[in-house]
Amino acid sequence: MNRLNITSILASIITERDENMQQLVAQLSDGKKTSGSPIAIRFKPAVRDFVTLVSGRLGISSAELVNILVEGIMRETLIPRQAVITHIHERFWLLMDEHRLSVLDVARLPLGLGISV
Numbered sequence: 001m002n003r004l005n006i007t008s009i010l011a012s013i014i015t016e017r018d019e020n021m022q023q024l025v026a027q028l029s030d031g032k033k034t035s036g037s038p039i040a041i042r043f044k045p046a047v048r049d050f051v052t053l054v055s056g057r058l059g060i061s062s063a064e065l066v067n068i069l070v071e072g073i074m075r076e077t078l079i080p081r082q083a084v085i086t087h088i089h090e091r092f093w094l095l096m097d098e099h100r101l102s103v104l105d106v107a108r109l110p111l112g113l114g115i116s117v
Helices: 006-015 019-030 045-058 062-078 080-098 103-112
Strands: none
Touching: 006 062, 019 062, 045 062, 062 080
16 A cells, blocks of 8 residues: 555655755755746645635745745754754744743843853
8 A cells, every 4th residue: 555645755755865865955954045947836725725824824925835844844854853953943932932032131031040141
């Protein structure tokens, strides 16, 4: 049984890493944008509506949302250690944003505890 689902696709990405994939990951890690012509993707209506709704709520384009999601999949499957480090950083700042703490406020936090930076 060869069913395509998220689990089988992720397993395939992880187990079939090759030099080409590693080069793409290196470009992603270096922040380099790959060149190439745009591709057209046809989504199921519910998926298209979801992407449009979420991207609109975030104030970004649908293409940017799809890029962020695919880059996340690349990081999670091909460079999991970097993904963990990135998650720690992102979650920390998400927590600080929820508490409406600026970068300066965060820098001052250790002072209230008697700790210096």
